[in-house]
Amino acid sequence: MPTLLVLEQILNGLQLGFTLFLMAAGLTLVFGIMGLINLAHGSLYMIGAFVAASVTGATGSFLLGLLAAVPAAALVGVAIEMIALRRLYDRDHLDQVLATFGLILFLNELASILWGARPLFMDVPSWLAGTVEILPGVPYPAYRLAMILVGALVAVLLYLLIAHTRLGMLIRAGATNRAMVGALGINVARLYTLVFALGAGLAALAGVMAGPILSVQVGMGEQILILTFVVVVIGGLGSIKGALVGALLVGLVDTLGRVFLPVLLRIVLPPANADSVGASLASMAIYILMAVVLAWRPNGLFGRAHA
Amino acid sequence: MLDSAAGSRRLGRPTRAGLVTLAGLVLLALLPPAMLALDQPFYISLGTRVVIYAIAAVSLDLILGYGGLVSFGHGAFVGAGAYVVGILFVHAQDGSPVLSWPVAIAGSEAALVAWPAAVVVSALLALAIGAICLRTRGVAFIMITLAFAQMLFFLFVSLPRYGGEDGISLWWRNTLPGVDLGDDVWFYYLCLALLVGFTLLCRRLVGSRFGRVLRAAKENERRLRALGVAPYPYQLTAFVIAGAGAGLAGALLANQTGFVSPSPLHWTSSGEIMVMVILGGLGTLVGPILGAAALLVLEETLSTYTSHWGLVLGPILILVVLTAKRGLYGWLAGRDRGDG
Numbered sequence: 014m015p016t017l018l019v020l021e022q023i024l025n026g027l028q029l030g031f032t033l034f035l036m037a038a039g040l041t042l043v044f045g046i047m048g049l050i051n052l053a054h055g056s057l058y059m060i061g062a063f064v065a066a067s068v069t070g071a072t073g074s075f076l077l078g079l080l081a082a083v084p085a086a087a088l089v090g091v092a093i094e095m096i097a098l099r100r101l102y103d104r105d106h107l108d109q110v111l112a113t114f115g116l117i118l119f120l121n122e123l124a125s126i127l128w129g130a131r132p133l134f135m136d137v138p139s140w141l142a143g144t145v146e147i148l149p150g151v152p153y154p155a156y157r158l159a160m161i162l163v164g165a166l167v168a169v170l171l172y173l174l175i176a177h178t179r180l181g182m183l184i185r186a187g188a189t190n191r192a193m194v195g196a197l198g199i200n201v202a203r204l205y206t207l208v209f210a211l212g213a214g215l216a217a218l219a220g221v222m223a224g225p226i227l228s229v230q231v232g233m234g235e236q237i238l239i240l241t242f243v244v245v246v247i248g249g250l251g252s253i254k255g256a257l258v259g260a261l262l263v264g265l266v267d268t269l270g271r272v273f274l275p276v277l278l279r280i281v282l283p284p285a286n287a288d289s290v291g292a293s294l295a296s297m298a299i300y301i302l303m304a305v306v307l308a309w310r311p312n313g314l315f316g317r318a319h320a
Numbered sequence: 321m322l323d324s325a326a327g328s329r330r331l332g333r334p335t336r337a338g339l340v341t342l343a344g345l346v347l348l349a350l351l352p353p354a355m356l357a358l359d360q361p362f363y364i365s366l367g368t369r370v371v372i373y374a375i376a377a378v379s380l381d382l383i384l385g386y387g388g389l390v391s392f393g394h395g396a397f398v399g400a401g402a403y404v405v406g407i408l409f410v411h412a413q414d415g416s417p418v419l420s421w422p423v424a425i426a427g428s429e430a431a432l433v434a435w436p437a438a439v440v441v442s443a444l445l446a447l448a449i450g451a452i453c454l455r456t457r458g459v460a461f462i463m464i465t466l467a468f469a470q471m472l473f474f475l476f477v478s479l480p481r482y483g484g485e486d487g488i489s490l491w492w493r494n495t496l497p498g499v500d501l502g503d504d505v506w507f508y509y510l511c512l513a514l515l516v517g518f519t520l521l522c523r524r525l526v527g528s529r530f531g532r533v534l535r536a537a538k539e540n541e542r543r544l545r546a547l548g549v550a551p552y553p554y555q556l557t558a559f560v561i562a563g564a565g566a567g568l569a570g571a572l573l574a575n576q577t578g579f580v581s582p583s584p585l586h587w588t589s590s591g592e593i594m595v596m597v598i599l600g601g602l603g604t605l606v607g608p609i610l611g612a613a614a615l616l617v618l619e620e621t622l623s624t625y626t627s628h629w630g631l632v633l634g635p636i637l638i639l640v641v642l643t644a645k646r647g648l649y650g651w652l653a654g655r656d657r658g659d660g
Contacts, residue, residue, distance in 0.1 A: 101641075106390055111640075114595070118634035119634030125628070126631070239466065246460050246463045246464055246467070250459055250460060293475055300468060300471035303464065311460075
């Protein structure tokens, strides 16, 4: 039943895509407003997943884990913003990259001291453990479906926040002209900290949701960070809309590529070769997508030219 | 800064920068006999790693320091160089061809084949990656170079023929007529000679018109364009030369560790090479060498005290970025630093 398989894989692609969107939204917001490139964004995702895994493990409640992890990561975000990152906003990108690289080394090591080097495992909460029939005769794991819905909901909420609230107005104004926002009497430092906390919370949410389907371990943040970079480069730096489109595109291309490239290649190659070539090609697919997009639009799909 | 390349290097009064360079060179040259006398041969292999990473760091500084292009994927070229040596070795062992079409390429253990091949392959790779990446600027450039390196990482992880995640073991080093590369002291001096040669080549480059255009593009690209010079070909050439240098470092690294794995391709390795450049002194040629030595020795020292060396190294890195702008070389050489 290839059509059902395709449908299932499209849903898997959307699920990865929305996870990436939660990461990319924070990264791109922080870049758009503060001009900061934050490599340690993946560490906040990791912290979210670790806190959720230990709280869920201790209490048996996934919701409690979620409710603990998001504020915890937001607090860590506020702390690192106030201690270190704040000093980097006016520096060049090289300094930002290096300092946040140092931050990753530190946070990864801290996580491996606190939680150990071995991966933790989180269970899917019991009320989302089953499957849902999305079409008659097509079951799909309820948890993954919930991830898609949460991702879509956050996208809508973010849109409302940015387009229809005072904070959103300040965020948009900050992205356009930082100095002017400050001159108009807005407490820019507080706005920055707030935006950073928002980004950290979204990253932690992504980490918590990914916890039950991945293993929670040191280094998980960097894996998704690179994918997130691909997303924001494709979507255009600083653009939330670009982050959404880029995330879904990358999620779908990556997921569908892994499943269908080997199958397609079997038409022209012997099966053993098709599988290995297909696997290599699939792991490169999103990077090829990125190269194509950049060759066509150097600033990404929705990006403006940045210095 | 633009004319210091020639200025501080005239003969006559020795400059502080010149003395730092000379002292470093003497130290590196005396390392093996000193360590053999102290019966600490381990430090010769640490020294070899320092020298090899110094080649990679100098090559990165060519684009990072002089070109102002923040490439976060330099590990890709180090890894590519290492894999060329590893793949040629594998095929030399089982007698199968590396390629039978469109041209026949056989495996090889000879350094005179494998090392130039590593340099050429890395340079070609840099040409392809650079041609795309240089269409972007700023943060997008950082991210896309990083992403390409990561792509190669996953490519090699997914190749079971070449060991996948486990990599390739080189049972012995490449062969070079007249030189026993298996001997650690010989190998050290060969690496040192290559480092000195490559650094001198880069010094010629940055002092030439080519180097001036490269630095001018970093200072003010728009003005350069207004003067009728398109920076793209210059930047791409620099990117290719840097890639070739990193490929050489990769080939040496494969020989030094006796092992080729995807780990040099990993983005943390690219980050480490970048840290070496900044720690030592951005936009100088001696700086990256100092930085390579400082970082590797620091890692080695910290790891004897604690397995969690990142806990110390991370904050050190942040402090260096926030406080010391000119790196070790700027600090040692004082104000009259040349491009040594």
